[in-house]
Amino acid sequence: MMQAGESASTTAGQIAAQPAADLAIATRGLRKVFDGKVAVRSLTLEVPRGEIFGFLGPNGAGKSTSLKMLLGLVRPTRGQATVLACPAGDVRTRRKIGFLPEHFRFYDWLTSAELLRLHGRLYGMSRDRLRRKIPELLDLVGLAEHAGKRLRDFSKGMLQRIGLAQALLNDPELIFLDEPTSGLDPAGRRLVRDIIKAQRQRGATVLLNSHLLSEVEITCDRVAFIKHGEVIETRDLKSLLEGQTTVRVHAANLTPEMAAGVERWASSVALQDHQLTLSVPSREVLPQVLRYLVSRGAEIYEFTPQRLSLEERFLEIVGSDGGL
Amino acid sequence: MGIWIMAGVTFREAARKKILWMALAAGLAFLALFGTGLHYQMKDLAARGMKPILLKQIPGAMLMVGLYAIDLLTVVMTVLVSVDTLSGEIASGTIQAVATKPLPRWQIVLGKWMGFAAMMTAYLGLLVGGINAITYGMARVTAHNVPQGFALMWLEGVLLLSVTFFFGTKYSTLTNGVLALGLVGLAFLGGWIEQIGAATNTTSAVNVGIVASILMPSEALWRRAANAMQSPLAGMLNISPFSSASLPSFTMVAYAGVYAALALFFAVRRFSRRDL
Secondary structure, three states, X not given: OOOHHHHHHHHHOXXXXXXXXXXXXXXXXXXXXXXXXXXXXXXXXXXXXXXXXXXXXXXXXXXXXXXXXXXXXXXXXXXXXXXXXXXXXXXXXXXXXXXXXXXXXXOOOXXXXXXXXXXXXXXXXXXXXXXXXXXXXXXXXXXXXXXXXXXHHOOHHHHHHHHHHHHHOOOXXXXXXXXXXXXXXXXXXXXXXXXXXXXXXXXXXXEEEOOOHHHHHHHOOEEEEEEOOEEEEEEEXXXXXXXXXXXXXXXXXXXXXHHHHHHHOOEEEEEEOOEEEEEEOXXXXXXXXXXXXXXXXXXXXXXXXXXXXXXXXXXXXXOOOOOO | OHHHHHHHHHHHHHHHOOHHHHHHHHHHHHHXXXXXXXXXXXXXXXXXXXXXXXXXXXHHHHHHHHHHHHHHHHHHHHHHHHOOOOHHHHHXXXXXXXXXXXXXXXXXXXXXXXXXXXXXXXXXXXXXXXXXXXXXXXXXXXXXXXXXXXXXXHXXXXXXXXXXXXXXXXXXHHHHHHHXXXXXXXXXXXXXXXXXXXXXXXXXXXXXXXXXXXXXXXXXXXXXXXXXXXXXXXXXXXXXXXXXXXXXXXXXXXXXXXXXXXXXXXXHHHHHHOOO
């Protein structure tokens, strides 16, 4: 029987029959049961190298446990997982992996520079390389001025930033980010987005676990919707957000004739005072609609295509009960 | 390599958190107290014109009491300092960032263990060395066989360290502490029951003590250490509380060594297999 994740992948037309070496992550029927309680039912997933992949699902859907299984922190009860073409948790493969845990905690008696040095040494990095890399990373995450400050004096956002820096120390091929923007202010979130983009350009694969759908929407190439520890669907984000678009027009001089006129491109047309809403099957017809309205004398103040947000799609797929 | 990094971190953590310095200060205070007590004792005995042979026995007895206190202090300090290292880091998630680095999990456990073992060795060395130096300086008396006594006390520290690590891979910090110190208390009581039983020829009481030693052989190690360190005269005359009417056998020492090794082995194994 085909797994949910498998069929969705195939329909998305992205990663069917990828050779194993081209996959950063491949899992088949991964399952985890804690004391009789199923945390992850059956996770089947393929993430090609170089992709920014989002893990979406309600709280308790098994996202973090799935990540931990891929990292070798948690032993699967059943199923298989390969990470960078090696069994998940393989010690040598960890040299190529970066990980930011959900609640990044580390020895708070260390300074941020010491923390990075210690992690670098655990990665087996040379002192010379670390001497170059540490100031570079502290600068990248905006903590250059706090190199000598102890982590116990850090705010939650600062801890998140230093955690991110340690996840990038070894120029990893695969980076796991578990809720990287939690605790960050808007500037911090922007920073995370920029870092993820830079990693994409470097050719790294990023697995992003986030409940902030807008973050995922901006950064990810593909997403997997997870519910009850199972991949309900994996979708290309572009295709997910394409298609039916609702447009809101705010204009003076709108008439019922105009509303009837736009029906040749649009459906669900509704006119109320100075506002016209309509739904088009594709964004390509929008310039024609706009040109038509202007030519008929409408004075347009606002013409806003309302894309179906990931959130709506998320609720549609996962269900408004949040999968509980 | 990972082992040394983890051992170094453990040591640095103790230093940074001032645990090391506090333990050192407490140790020095202990020695100062002992030295002061011995000083007045010697002064008083000399003033009374005590016979030289007895003049040696009294500081010798004080030395044994001091060594017993050191033994208990070392065991309790070892448990307290290391009790949170695995369970605490597992509970807080701190371990996750380390356990996903390219080092096998056994290196995390052994590295930490080595860091604590090094601290315990230094602490014990300072106190045993210090107390002997003081009694020698004031009364020209030292423990009879210091290296053997030290080795046995060291093994006791290692035993408790390994047991604490073993419990730390499964239980919470508090439960771990209760279990480890509970076993020490059991061994302590069992040891004295055995001693008294032997002195009064009560076989059942001796057996109770042996069973306690099998459950936790820490007190048995101390009694072997005391036997090695006290003056042969005091041992023969049965005038000291450490005369060891029922001296634990060498097999018990070997058993304690195997016990410590197995505790550490199973700590490593359980930590390597458990979910973090």
